[in-house]
Amino acid sequence: MNVAVSIDARTALLFSPCRLAGLDLRSRIVMAPMTRCMAEDGVPGPATASYYARRAAADVGLIMSEGIGVDHPAALGEGTFGERNMPVLQGAAAIAGWRAVTDAVHAAGGLIFAQLWHQGPLRRPGSGPQPRAVSCRPDGRWGPLDGSTSAPPDYLEAVRPPTVAMTDNDIADVIAAFGRSAAHAQTAGFDGIALHGAHGYLIDSFLWPETNSRVDAWGRTLAARTRFAVAVIEAVRAAAPALPVAFRYSQWKLQDYDARLVDTPDMLAALLAPLVDAGVDLFDVSTRVFHRPAFAGSPLSLAGWTRRLTGVPAIAVGGVGLSRELKDSLMAVVPAEDNVARAVVAIERGEFDLLGVGRALLADPDWARKLRQGAPLPAFSPAAFATLI
Numbered sequence: 001m002n003v004a005v006s007i008d009a010r011t012a013l014l015f016s017p018c019r020l021a022g023l024d025l026r027s028r029i030v031m032a033p034m035t036r037c038m039a040e041d042g043v044p045g046p047a048t049a050s051y052y053a054r055r056a057a058a059d060v061g062l063i064m065s066e067g068i069g070v071d072h073p074a075a076l077g078e079g080t081f082g083e084r085n086m087p088v089l090q091g092a093a094a095i096a097g098w099r100a101v102t103d104a105v106h107a108a109g110g111l112i113f114a115q116l117w118h119q120g121p122l123r124r125p126g127s128g129p130q131p132r133a134v135s136c137r138p139d140g141r142w143g144p145l146d147g148s149t150s151a152p153p154d155y156l157e158a159v160r161p162p163t164v165a166m167t168d169n170d171i172a173d174v175i176a177a178f179g180r181s182a183a184h185a186q187t188a189g190f191d192g193i194a195l196h197g198a199h200g201y202l203i204d205s206f207l208w209p210e211t212n213s214r215v216d217a218w219g220r221t222l223a224a225r226t227r228f229a230v231a232v233i234e235a236v237r238a239a240a241p242a243l244p245v246a247f248r249y250s251q252w253k254l255q256d257y258d259a260r261l262v263d264t265p266d267m268l269a270a271l272l273a274p275l276v277d278a279g280v281d282l283f284d285v286s287t288r289v290f291h292r293p294a295f296a297g298s299p300l301s302l303a304g305w306t307r308r309l310t311g312v313p314a315i316a317v318g319g320v321g322l323s324r325e326l327k328d329s330l331m332a333v334v335p336a337e338d339n340v341a342r343a344v345v346a347i348e349r350g351e352f353d354l355l356g357v358g359r360a361l362l363a364d365p366d367w368a369r370k371l372r373q374g375a376p377l378p379a380f381s382p383a384a385f386a387t388l389i
């Protein structure tokens with residue numbers, strides 16, 4: 001089902017050039033990071049370059065790449081749904097592959113950040129480029145499984161057996177890996193680094209008390225749980241000083257849709273402040289529905305709270321242009337929804353700065369251009385998961 005978006009003059013705000021986080025953006029539409037599993041041996045090919053360039057040419061202001069495994073043996077395994085062929089950034093072939101991608105995006109007038117990813121506790125043991133690597137977990141155990149989840153039961157069973165808690169040396173190795181990958185991203189021509197600190201993966205697993213019961217300097221208090229993220233941000237900044245850093249975080253986890261990192265605005269402020277001090281230029285606030293109030297007693301969204309508490313520009317993402325959340329699109333068509341006007345109002349009043357779009361841009365490379373032109377917006381079909389148009 002297509003929906004014609006009611007465009008008024010304010011929609012132009014989305015497509016006026018703006019300067020944020022040191023970047024000159026041609027629009028406020030950000031393509032959300034989306035794993036595509038099309039990188040054979042971890043190397044992106046020409047189809048990946050045209051996939052991203054097509055979106056850049058059609059009015060997307062900033063592209064977040066799919067998650068790219070950092071230069072560490074346990075960074076990647078098969079994904080939640082058995083996905084493989086996720087990309088890496090180390091080695092001449094991968095760097096050259098990504099250089100072709102960034103060149104194509106730049107030629108189309110766009111900007112692209114590299115999303116650096118370590119799967120941590122959510123890596124399927126025995127899979128990925130280095131199957132024998134031991135999965136990384138802050139405390140060696142597995143968090144609770146009592147929330148609702150999008151992950152299939154066989155995957156949850158596979159990742160569940162305990163592994164060993166990371167030692168200080170393990171932690172230092174992973175932090176260094178993020179630094180190396182950031183340096184490679186700079187060599188490959190990326191415009192910034194996007195850190196995947198969301199959804200239950202490694203950085204998030206340090207932030208979340210359910211997966212971090214350490215009682216040393218890396219756990220126990222909220223401040224200590226942010227220390228790993230801070231160290232990663234600092235390593236990335238040191239290795240690629242020219243590049244701005246975006247940090248993605250979420251309340252929800254793949255293994256628990258109802259999870260919460262923080263329960264109050266004060267806790268959120270305490271979580272984010274050290275990340276800002278470490279040098280985050282942009283927050284990518286991953287929610288399942290971008291306009292849902294984050295805390296009781298206020299209509300403000302999580303991106304809105306992030307912006308208000310830190311003063312750092314924020315991206316809101318989750319269900320833009322679509323009527324249902326991610327989980328519901330795995331099997332069935334998701335109708336389009338005209339909720340862009342709501343986002344424009346929020347941007348206008350300074351609640352957040354940029355609008356992240358995932359599935360809608362997966363299904364239709366021209367989604368942003370259609371929005372600008374007032375053309376009907378498309379529904380999302382699960383068939384889009386398997387293509388690279």
Ligand SMILES: Cc1cc2nc3c(=O)[nH]c(=O)nc-3n(C[C@H](O)[C@H](O)[C@H](O)COP(=O)(O)O)c2cc1C
Pocket residue numbers: 032033034035036066067115196198248286287317318319320322325326356357358359360385
């Ligand atoms: C196919 C697919 C792959 C995804 N892969 C990633 C990823 O690699 N990294 C990430 O941070 N989020 C990933 N996500 C989440 C999206 O970035 C986004 O937050 C989510 O789809 C909600 O936005 P939407 O409602 O506009 O689709 C993925 C989503 C989809 C649909």
